[in-house]
Amino acid sequence: MSLVEQARPIERRTLHDELVERMRGLVVEGALKPGEKIPERELCERFGVSRTPLREALKVLASDGLVQLTPNRGATVARLTVEDLEDVFPVMGALEALAGELACRNITDKKIAEIKGVHRKMVVCYEARNLPEYFQLNQKIHELILEAAGNRTLSTHYSSLAQRVRRARFMANMSDERWKQAVGEHEDIIAALESRNGEALAAILKSHLQNKFNSVRKWLIAQENGARNG
Amino acid sequence: MSLVEQARPIERRTLHDELVERMRGLVVEGALKPGEKIPERELCERFGVSRTPLREALKVLASDGLVQLTPNRGATVARLTVEDLEDVFPVMGALEALAGELACRNITDKKIAEIKGVHRKMVVCYEARNLPEYFQLNQKIHELILEAAGNRTLSTHYSSLAQRVRRARFMANMSDERWKQAVGEHEDIIAALESRNGEALAAILKSHLQNKFNSVRKWLIAQENGARNG
DNA sequence: ATTATGTATTTTGTATTCAAAATTCGATTA
């Protein structure tokens, strides 16, 4: 290890930062389910920390829309309503479109190859009808595009929104036909990236998202009517 | 007061919420300047609160990009670098464009009249070369358009970005010619709103912002070179 | 005079304490 590597500043993290990350994970991955009470005391015990940094983390997640705080009644995992979804998706669309344009300007061949690699793995998952893995890789591709866009602000805000709808996106099962279509759309995305056609990519990403939105919306409405928002 | 008004739930706020709002004000309005240390103890005294809720608020503002936290070294007001600006503006552009499209779909004549009213006042300020008032009213118009778009998520994210660049926007004095041009652009904005031409409005808003960006960028670079980032 | 070194002071991160509010639950009444 060279001196510059060895002598770079030691990364230090506060409990607060660590807890924001971990609790975000619990919410986004669905270990804590929408509407559920967030058990402050229990989490403190499990993480081995006091209430102070845990509560700090809760405030941050609340400002991010993942947690709902009610005065004197503590924290619950935020529910996603149809209205929320209808607000969130257009914004994600606008951000993805921008990401597409920027990515086409900045992306390297290496990065495209990386995306293609993930895509191939994803196709395998599709063929095996392995939804969890497919979903994971799908997310990864979108993250890579955002990364290729090279705009931290864009990534941050996109990611904040993506996290809010992530669970619903996963739960809203695609029909087999829709699934096949989605894979096709991903191929179009890669083609547009390769030809660096920003406008085209923006349009494809937007309609890809619109399709997803439609199915998530249907699922959410069914959930709300069925009242069991598990 | 009718029963429904009288009997609605009593609004309760925690110190945390109050402090997020107040401290956000201090940063956005420039009472605390970029790079400045945030005097925790002093603020606690001035607000008459303990460190706990104040520090919670700081974490939230940090996650919002207004405050920078360095482990074991406390909080400073976030500096806006040219790189930050170059990331933030395109995202604001995409969000404003979306806002324009949505606003054209949803806006009422009443709201347009309201915007026109603010615009008229703004023109008076322009003629009097009253920048602070002009700036205020200018912001107000953009807020009203966002409001007209009727998308809370969009408003939240736009506003978060707008706050980060607000101070630089204000400090970057416009040339008189550019100022005149800006007023003209505002008239175009209103015309597009009245004709409900979403696409046109999106384009106008985007180029309006691009112009602003150019002048803010110049100013920021000058600041960075001059090293006195007052 | 400037640079190092060690010590006092302050600040910071986190844990603990405390009072107020909410919740639980058993006794009581309709």
Place this chain on the structure above:
DNA sequence: TAATCGAATTTTGAATACAAAATACATAAT
């Protein structure tokens, strides 16, 4: 039996306490 009340318990919001780290400052050494 079901609804109502009230004390006991838990939870919540906020203040305080405390240890570790950073900073300021005084002294000593070059």
